[in-house]
Amino acid sequence: MITLNDIKDAKKRLENTISKTPLMKAPILSKEKNAEIFLKEDNLQITGSFKLRGAFNKVAMLDDTKRKAGVVAASAGNHAQGLAFAAQYFGCIATIFMPEATPLTKVTGVRSYGANVILTGENFDEAYASAIKFAKENNKEFVHPFADDEVIAGQGTIALEVLDSISDIEHLIVPIGGGGLISGISIAAKTINPNIKITGVVASGARGMKESFEARMPIDSSSVRTIADGIAVRDVTPKLLDIILEYVDEVVEVSDNETANAILFLLEKHKLMVEGAGAVGVAAIMHDKVDIENKKVCAIVSGGNIDVTMLSLIIEKGLIKSHRKMNLIVTLMDKPGALMKLTEIFTSCAANIVQIDFDRNSLKLEFGEAHVTIALETKGEEHQELIRENLKQQGFRFKQI
Numbered sequence: 001m002i003t004l005n006d007i008k009d010a011k012k013r014l015e016n017t018i019s020k021t022p023l024m025k026a027p028i029l030s031k032e033k034n035a036e037i038f039l040k041e042d043n044l045q046i047t048g049s050f051k052l053r054g055a056f057n058k059v060a061m062l063d064d065t066k067r068k069a070g071v072v073a074a075s076a077g078n079h080a081q082g083l084a085f086a087a088q089y090f091g092c093i094a095t096i097f098m099p100e101a102t103p104l105t106k107v108t109g110v111r112s113y114g115a116n117v118i119l120t121g122e123n124f125d126e127a128y129a130s131a132i133k134f135a136k137e138n139n140k141e142f143v144h145p146f147a148d149d150e151v152i153a154g155q156g157t158i159a160l161e162v163l164d165s166i167s168d169i170e171h172l173i174v175p176i177g178g179g180g181l182i183s184g185i186s187i188a189a190k191t192i193n194p195n196i197k198i199t200g201v202v203a204s205g206a207r208g209m210k211e212s213f214e215a216r217m218p219i220d221s222s223s224v225r226t227i228a229d230g231i232a233v234r235d236v237t238p239k240l241l242d243i244i245l246e247y248v249d250e251v252v253e254v255s256d257n258e259t260a261n262a263i264l265f266l267l268e269k270h271k272l273m274v275e276g277a278g279a280v281g282v283a284a285i286m287h288d289k290v291d292i293e294n295k296k297v298c299a300i301v302s303g304g305n306i307d308v309t310m311l312s313l314i315i316e317k318g319l320i321k322s323h324r325k326m327n328l329i330v331t332l333m334d335k336p337g338a339l340m341k342l343t344e345i346f347t348s349c350a351a352n353i354v355q356i357d358f359d360r361n362s363l364k365l366e367f368g369e370a371h372v373t374i375a376l377e378t379k380g381e382e383h384q385e386l387i388r389e390n391l392k393q394q395g396f397r398f399k400q401i
Contacts, residue, residue, distance in 0.1 A: 002149050002243075004191040007156035007184060010057040014157055017089065018052055019045055023165045023298070026282075028269050033285060035292040038169075040162055043274050043304030047081040047113075049230075050155060050181060050302045051145070055082035057154030058143050059090050067092040070140045074098075074131035076124055077106050078230055078303055079145035084113035095140070097131035099123055103307055125234070146180025147237045156184025162298050163192055171297040173281040173290060176200040176209045176251065177231030179240035181302060186247035199290050200244065200251040201280040203228040203259065212236045213244060213251040227256045227310060230277030230303055252290060254283040262286055263306070264318040275306040323381045326351070327374070331397040334360050334370040342372065345390050352377040373401075 021044050026037045042050040059071060070093035073083045080096045087094035094115040098107060099122065110117050118134075121127040135142035144151065158181075162169060172189055174182040186198045202210045205226030211219045218236040226232050244251075254262075259276050262283035266272040274282075281299035284290050290297075319325035332338045339358070346353060355375035362371055378384050391398050 002152055002156070002184070002187055004188055006149070006153040007160060007188045010053075010150070010153040011157040011160050013057055013060045014053060014154065018056060020161055021045055023162060024270075026270065026299075029265075029282070029285060033292060035294060036296040037285065037292070038162075038166065038296075038298045039270070039272075039282070040158060040298055040300045041272065042158060043272060043278050043301050045303075047078070047085050047109075048303060048305040049078035049082065049278075050158060050300075051078040051082035052085055053082075053157055054146075054148070054151030054154035054180060054184075055079060055143060056086040056089070057157075058148060058150040059083070059086040059092070061150050062090075062092075062141060066141045069138075070095060071143050072097070072131050072135040072138075072140045073143045073145065074124065074128035075145055076102050076127075076229070078305055079143075080106070080110045080115070080117075081113065081305070083143055084110050084115035088114045095131075095134065097121075097127040097134070099127045105307070106305070109305075146178035146183075147240060148180075152180050152184040152187075152240075152243075154184070155181045156188040158300060159185040159188035159192075163189065166296065166298070168296060169196065169298050170295045171197040171199065171290070171292055173199045173201060173284055173297065173299040175228075175231050175277050175280045175300065175302050176202050176244075177206070177233040177277065178237060179209060179244055181300070182248060183240050183243040185300070187243065190247045197250075198248045199284070200248050201284045201289070202251060202253045203231055203276070203280060204253045204255045206232045206234070207253060208234060208236045209241070209244070210251045210253055212241050213248070216245060217241075226259075226276065227314075228259055228276030228280055230275060230305075231280065250290075252284055254280050254287065254289060258283040258287045260314045260317065263311070263314050266301070267315075272301065273304045273306065273311075274301055275303045276310075278303040323384055324378060325354075326376045326378045326384050326387065327401045328372075328376070328391075329399045329401060330372045330374065330391070331365070331369055332372060334368055338370070339372065341394070342396065345394060345396075346374075346376060346387070349383070349387050349390055350379075351383070351387055 203226035262279040
């Protein structure tokens with residue numbers, strides 16, 4: 001059983017190596033929700049995630065023989081980088097098994113810390129099976145990403161840092177995937193102050209731990225699908241569920257749209273680059289999944305290793321939802337000057353064209369007509385309404401997409 005002393009010992013091991021990440025107040029969110037809200041920014045950790053804490057503590061506690069033999073893990077991202085960093089620090093060889101579809105940026109990130117990367121399998125479970133087999137056959141230490149006492153103790157050091165800075169914190173909001181992070185945090189926090197409320201947050205596309213918490217027994221998901229890939233865990237570990245049932249007060253869920261809103265909010269308002277798994281706590285606050293009014297609250301922002309393609313998609317959708325971008329399909333006569341007349345309307349409305357496509361071959365068009373698909377930068381809902389009114393007054397047929 002993991003104790004507060006185990007977590008305090010882990011903190012000492014980590015002190016001179018990893019970053020003590022910022023604990024910053026979120027003034028905009030605090031004002032909106034009538035609460036004192038803080039963000040524990042572990043997305044600014046050396047490897048971009050809290051996972052370094054557990055991996056480093058685990059390798060630090062191995063004896064020389066096991067370190068010399070090397071360590072093995074299966075991971076598609078943050079745990080891999082954390083273990084690779086720790087192995088490099090202690091001078092041992094890390095072998096990381098990753099699914100074949102892992103983005104190149106994550107593969108190169110792991111290799112940059114000197115680890116050997118083996119791409120195998122179509123998904124994490126296949127990579128995991130290969131890693132277990134390799135570790136046994138080669139007498140190497142397998143480091144589990146969350147179901148490991150030393151790893152859990154390392155993750156729990158986040159709670160100690162929060163309580164060292166704000167001793168009277170009343171509510172901690174923590175992402176849940178496999179459950180290692182919330183297990184470590186809740187053991188530390190509840191042992192120090194049993195009155196602290198602990199809320200876990202799962203993605204709606206990976207609800208296994210929430211369903212298990214409510215049923216008080218392990219219920220594995222048949223499949224998982226979420227933009228919060230760091231908490232997209234299919235199977236529930238009974239040992240971690242037992243800890244969560246003992247120490248965690250509630251588990252809530254957020255949708256991918258809610259998570260995307262939080263990612264965009266943190267990027268725009270707090271200048272923080274946060275991945276999906278790291279943003280779910282803030283998403284729960286933004287979308288009123290937790291009761292925090294007049295409370296002193298801390299959301300754990302657990303990681304910032306977001307895929308650039310995913311980030312650009314979130315930004316694009318966010319601009320459209322906030323009426324800062326407008327996509328139109330306009331039908332006009334296919335004759336000289338027709339396009340110029342259309343663009344003059346946008347000029348008069350001070351709307352900037354960022355993309356345009358002209359199509360005269362669509363089967364949906366009558367002869368002599370053309371479609372113009374156009375993307376505009378706009379300044380809010382009223383500005384978009386002005387553009388629509390001007391198009392109607394000039395007799396253009398259009399559809400907003």
